[in-house]
Amino acid sequence: MIQDAMIDKSSVIPIYYQLFKLIEDQIRRGELKPGESLPTEHEISSRFEISRMTVRRAISELVLAGMVYAQQGKGTFVATPKLDNIVFELNDFNQEIKQRGLNYKTTLLEAKIIRVDEELRAKFQVSEEHKRLLYFRTVLSAEDERLSYEVKYTIYSKSKPILESELKDPSLPGLIATHTEYVPMSAKKVLQVATCTEEEALILGIAPSSPVFLIEQTIYDPDFKPVGWSKAVYRGDRYKLTSYDGWYKKD
Amino acid sequence: MIQDAMIDKSSVIPIYYQLFKLIEDQIRRGELKPGESLPTEHEISSRFEISRMTVRRAISELVLAGMVYAQQGKGTFVATPKLDNIVFELNDFNQEIKQRGLNYKTTLLEAKIIRVDEELRAKFQVSEEHKRLLYFRTVLSAEDERLSYEVKYTIYSKSKPILESELKDPSLPGLIATHTEYVPMSAKKVLQVATCTEEEALILGIAPSSPVFLIEQTIYDPDFKPVGWSKAVYRGDRYKLTSYDGWYKKD
DNA sequence: CAGTGGTCTAGACCACCAT
DNA sequence: TGGTGGTCTAGACCACTGG
Numbered sequence A, B: 001m002i003q004d005a006m007i008d009k010s011s012v013i014p015i016y017y018q019l020f021k022l023i024e025d026q027i028r029r030g031e032l033k034p035g036e037s038l039p040t041e042h043e044i045s046s047r048f049e050i051s052r053m054t055v056r057r058a059i060s061e062l063v064l065a066g067m068v069y070a071q072q073g074k075g076t077f078v079a080t081p082k083l084d085n086i087v088f089e090l091n092d093f094n095q096e097i098k099q100r101g102l103n104y105k106t107t108l109l110e111a112k113i114i115r116v117d118e119e120l121r122a123k124f125q126v127s128e129e130h131k132r133l134l135y136f137r138t139v140l141s142a143e144d145e146r147l148s149y150e151v152k153y154t155i156y157s158k159s160k161p162i163l164e165s166e167l168k169d170p171s172l173p174g175l176i177a178t179h180t181e182y183v184p185m186s187a188k189k190v191l192q193v194a195t196c197t198e199e200e201a202l203i204l205g206i207a208p209s210s211p212v213f214l215i216e217q218t219i220y221d222p223d224f225k226p227v228g229w230s231k232a233v234y235r236g237d238r239y240k241l242t243s244y245d246g247w248y249k250k251d
Numbered sequence C: 001c002a003g004t005g006g007t008c009t010a011g012a013c014c015a016c017c018a019t
Numbered sequence D: 001t002g003g004t005g006g007t008c009t010a011g012a013c014c015a016c017t018g019g
Helices: A015-028 A041-048 A052-064 A093-099 A118-124 A172-179 A198-204 B015-028 B041-048 B052-064 B093-099 B118-124 B172-179 B198-204
Strands: A068-071 A075-078 A085-091 A104-115 A132-142 A145-155 A186-195 A211-220 A226-235 A241-246 B068-071 B075-078 B085-091 B104-115 B132-142 B145-155 B186-195 B211-220 B226-235 B241-246
Touching: A015 A052, A041 A052, A052 A068, A085 A241, A085 B186, A145 A172, A145 A198, A172 A211, A172 A226, A186 B085, A186 B211, A198 A226, A211 B186, A211 B211, B015 B052, B041 B052, B052 B068, B085 B241, B145 B172, B145 B198, B172 B211, B172 B226, B198 B226
Parallel strands: none
Antiparallel strands: A068 A075, A085 B085, A104 A132, A132 A145, A145 A226, A186 A211, A186 B241, A211 A226, A241 B186, B068 B075, B104 B132, B132 B145, B145 B226, B186 B211, B211 B226
16 A cells, blocks of 8 residues: 555546555455554545545445445454355346346236235235236246246236236336336345245146245335235256355456 | 425534435435436535535435436436345344344264365365365254254364364354464355255255255355355255345335 | 536544544 | 544536537
């Protein structure tokens, strides 16, 4: 840090970003070890002849990245990578498949309007005002192999007709936003493992009782009233979630 | 926004935070809808008689929260909640159990030093310099029920003796940091579903071929050399991952 | 061109910490 | 008490957008 590092004030690259990368590299290279303190903001400011606010911007980014932490009155220190927290991200399974560059397609198995009976009302906590639901089932395939099976329900708005192609859109929140008067504001998702039922095995073309991912989803409007539900089954032998944690290089 | 909203400049609560909450509430209440634009930074600045930098600080927090997005030259707009991205977080399974307030304990089934044969070297990509590994197996129980079974390997450092109690620590990165000369810098984790083996069924006290979560983990040092591995099996009927997405209230 | 957000400055005062 | 980070100001110039 105090060495011959440089900042190009006339560069198109923002100063705060140059400084951020400079310190980040020092940490990655191990020149600054976990627990060690960074130079004070004033020191960095005068060392590079830049404003303290700019220094703070750079340090904020480091804090955000979890690489350093600041303590008022004491200083700013290099953090220890937290590797025990596991974060699995599913950028929409469909997107996942696109990224893999596979040919995929969605098949609509069934779509109908159903009356809300007591069982459904209790299960989904449908409010009294809604008498009917749109019910439909889809299958996602890639390279002529069936990968997932999904059963979905949404509040039915007869005012806005829905095309079959739209039912194939894998995004339930998207469908609700486009074809009902409700605005999806939040969602709850639960991931479990299970062995598939006979019906699911038939649909997916796998052996009965094969292990599968099971994701149940509830979509809520701004008032936290449920407006959509789905239950998706993903083949256990075709899906896996990967998580990279810590200070791995992204460049 | 332009209404009778107030900011208390003499409050102990930072101005940028008051402003952040003020706009956040407007969005949550639906007074500002997705796609609509916020007042310009200059307008907010003069409306509340605060500096533009303070306004920007507040808006930065909103951007960070994913509630608005800024476009240079155009304006700042309310975002649409992204409900298709699923993020599952495991704050360390052990922590999860603590949160549930259960009595839990770790049992050490076995611990020994093993020679690295060709198979292990290939499987874990152990570098040539290491001839031995520490191998151990643990079981995590809660309320007298066995929940997960984990097999772990780390580089062996005979310089630092390890206590049995330390092998029970569920954090493999923690163990490596404390008892080897290596610094865990990053980790890769893969989550899959599977049906358990006969051995796993016996250890966990569940039926053979029951569905389970399977998490494989590799820990890397700053040079991206693997220094630890683990394979954990979690009972499918006792674990589930829950994810809340969108703009749900946290207060 | 005027208006927007993005960056940056050179100060200021404060709360907190160690001594 | 002196040094740290946390907040805030009142400007400035820039890059980008649209008409």
